[in-house]
Structures are given as C-alpha cells and as structure tokens.
Amino acid sequence: MTPTWMPHGTVYGSLLNFQRETALWAERMAQPPYKAPPQAPVLYIKTANTFTPSGARIAMPAGTTALAVGATVGLVMGAVRDGCARPDLASVAGAVLLNDWCVPHDSYFRPAVKTRCGDGLLGVGGSCVPLAQLPPLASWQLEVRINGVLRQTVRLADLVRPAAQLLADVGTCMTLRPGDVLMLGTDCLDDGSRPLAQAGDTVEVSAPGLQPVVNSLVGASA
Template identity: 30%
Template sequence: MNYASFVTSGDAPTWGVVEDGIAYDLGPTGANLAPTLRSAVEQGLFGMVGPELQNAPAYAEEAIKFLPAIPDPGKIVCVGVNYRSHQQETGREAHRTEQKAPTIFTRFADTQIGHLQPAQMPLTTSEFDYEGEMALVIGQPAFQVREADAFQYVAGYSIYNDFSVRDWQLATTQWTPGKNFPGTGGFGPYLVPATVLGDLDRLVLETRVNGEVRQKASVGDLYFTIPELIAYVTAFTKLSPGDVIVTGTPGGVGRFMTPSGLLAEGDVVEVEVTGLGTLRNTVELVH
C-alpha cells in the first residue's frame, strides 16, 4: 500500500493512500483520520488503514499535486558516500577501510520538493548534480537503539533525490550549504510500509537523466547498513516519528563522469527503487 502527501485542490495539504492510479484522501480535506502523514505515523495509523478507504474522497492520481512524502519532518539526517561504488569514484575507498563511523550531514525540511515538482537549480551555480537514494522514515521514538532492534523503529521507506550544488558543497569540508538550497530535496512519490518490502538487499536503485541510466546498485551495497545507521544516529540524537534518514547514493553522479554529467535546465531526473515507485523531477533554472 502506497501512502503519500498531496494537495487535491487549492492549497490545502492532505495525505492518503494511492493505489492503482487512485488517490484516497484520508487527511483533513477527506476522511480526516489525522492532519498529516507524519501525524498518522505518530498515531500508529500508518500501514493500518483499510476499510476507511471505502468512504474517503477519491481522485485520479494525475489530478493531485504531490508534496514531499513527509513534508514536515523534525529532522532529516543524510549519509554521505555510503555506497562502495561512490567511494571508488570519489577516491575515498582506501580511506573507508579505516572509517569507523558514517559521514553525516543535515538537510532542512523547507528545502524539500515532491514528485513531479521542479528541482530548482540556482543561477549562481554551474555544478548542479543528482544523487538518487533510498530514505527511511522513523516510526516510533528512537534513542540509543541497538543494531539488533533497529528495524523495529522503521515505519517505511521512500525515494530521495539529494540534488546538490557542488561548488557550494565542496567549497569547504562542511557540506551543509550545498545541500540546502530551496527546492533541491526530492522526496517521494510514496512512503511504503516496511512490512511489505521484505528483504531490502533485493531492492535495486536506478537513477536516469533524460532516460539514460546513470546510477544502478543494489541497496545491499550500502557500506554502513540501515541498522548501523540507525544505531549510530540515535546514539547522538533522539529521533521522533516522521524523522528521515537518507541512506546514501551509489556511484554514477554527474560530477565524476567523463565528460561531465552535471545537470542543465530542462533535464528530467528519475530515481526508481524496487517496490517504491519512481520519483521524477525536472530541472528548472531559478532566476
């Protein structure tokens, strides 16, 4: 069952279930089970909805405007250089053999965009790049979680495109500026309950630019696994229901291609993950 945050008419945000091309409104403009998808996760409604769909207002999927899967997470924790193939292309593979902890940076919630919304390339950069990733959403309060228990804290999974302004990102050793321009955090289209995905190692992540495959990797190729990431992050900060961990991108980003594969205005970027759908955003130059 695919959950999503969206707008059906006007500017009123809501959320619901999207199945077989139909969006069922379970939020404040519909069945009103909870004000937001984040609230539904907090209240234990996520993944439990069933009969309520019969009485919920229904819309064609093409008629809704997708919002970020969780528009209002309290925290977005991102992981850098966490696939072996990306370590190789960045020249960090040798260093990683000695690395004891993941590279962590943060993204702000108000930088996020939904499926089919434009990725905003600032006029001040010539190095706009894509990073297809899988994201997880926390389902219950999590602090000092053991690796063995980590999956119990995951509500669901989604797709992320961590659009990056590379010249700002790499100007110093701190990546935060290049990861937080407005309209650069693609998130969605759906949030899928963890219980329906099964073995994560069988999932394949693929990123395409104008139809050309740029990234393709098994989620099983993560250097730091999802339990390791949850244990590490919750060792230093408390996570709440609706918080997001973005797990890293595989090799094949535009900056390290020859010739360069950096993005230009009008490029269409798609990130597909087995069982999670396809996140699509078109690059728009912001004047």
C-alpha cells in the same frame, strides 16, 4: 486525489556510505586533518526549504550550470520499540525514494550548506511504504534516468553500513524521533562523480515497489 507524502521531521543525510566512494577516498582519508577513516556515520541535514514533491520543477541555484543527482532511500522513523535502546528496522514506519540533489563540489568531508540546502534540493517520492510490503533492503536497486536514459544503478547491497547498522550506529549518539528521515547515502559513478543534470532536463529515480521521484530542472530565473 491521494495526498503527496512529505517529510514532517528532520531529514538526515549520510556521507561515504557506499563502498565505491569509500575506496576512492581511502588515500585522502589518511591525510590531515582527519588522518583516518571516519569511525562513526558522517551526517548532515536537509532543511525544510529543500523539500520538493515529485512532479514539481526545481529552479537551479543562481550561478550554477548543473546539479548532481543523488538517488537514495529515506527510512521514515516510527516509534522506537519498548525496551529497545536504539532504533532498528522494526522502528521504521516505512521507506521513501528521494533525490538528494546537490551543487557539484570537490570534497565530501565538509559539505557546505550552500551545496546541500539550496531551495528545492530534495526531491521526495509520493508515498512512504511500510518495509513489510517491500523486498529486503539489501536486494534493492535504484535506477537514475535523465531524459529517459539510464545513467546510474545504485545497489543497496553496496552500502558500507547497511540500514540496520546505520540506524544502530546513529542511535549511539542521537535520538531519531517519529517522523524523522534517515537517508542511507548516495553512490558515485566509477570515476567518483555523480550524474549531472542541467536546466531543461527531467530526472527520474525509481525502484520496484516505490513511487518514483521525477523532477525537471529550470533556470534560476524561471
């Protein structure tokens, strides 16, 4: 049996990195306390207790009735090239599909740890595939199916910061080490929400060339 790939470094998420959500939040970005759109990537961390392999069940956090689906791509870092001050696509060891689950909440400016880092809230695809074996990132389309029904299509062409720019911008303020994973962000639906799943639902995130992420939700006491 082929071993299931799992992260062995820090996993970073990116907020507000899709054009639709940025446009929906534009008016509120001008309000206090920020009074302007973010000038640098907005990052958060998915802790190791969130990592769940594809095929495993995920228990709903206590007190929740639904989880928001966050289809995304994780760039798995390799060694930064000699003479290169910042990470670039040549520094990426490969890509993996992820489902960045979260507890639904009203604001993406300051996500609370409890909404992002509950046990099991990162579905991990079964393999990390070198970028050289895949089409250009901008052409990728991720599909979200809940109980077999297509609920969302995520296009990486709609990123605010494409992968190379996100890597470079993150590299201005921090070091990404081999094994770290940088998620490109999750897109919203037209109304600003994300697809919701409940206990008993099976959710699949897929994209050509990558192993899908498939997880079923069960009740908190299951």
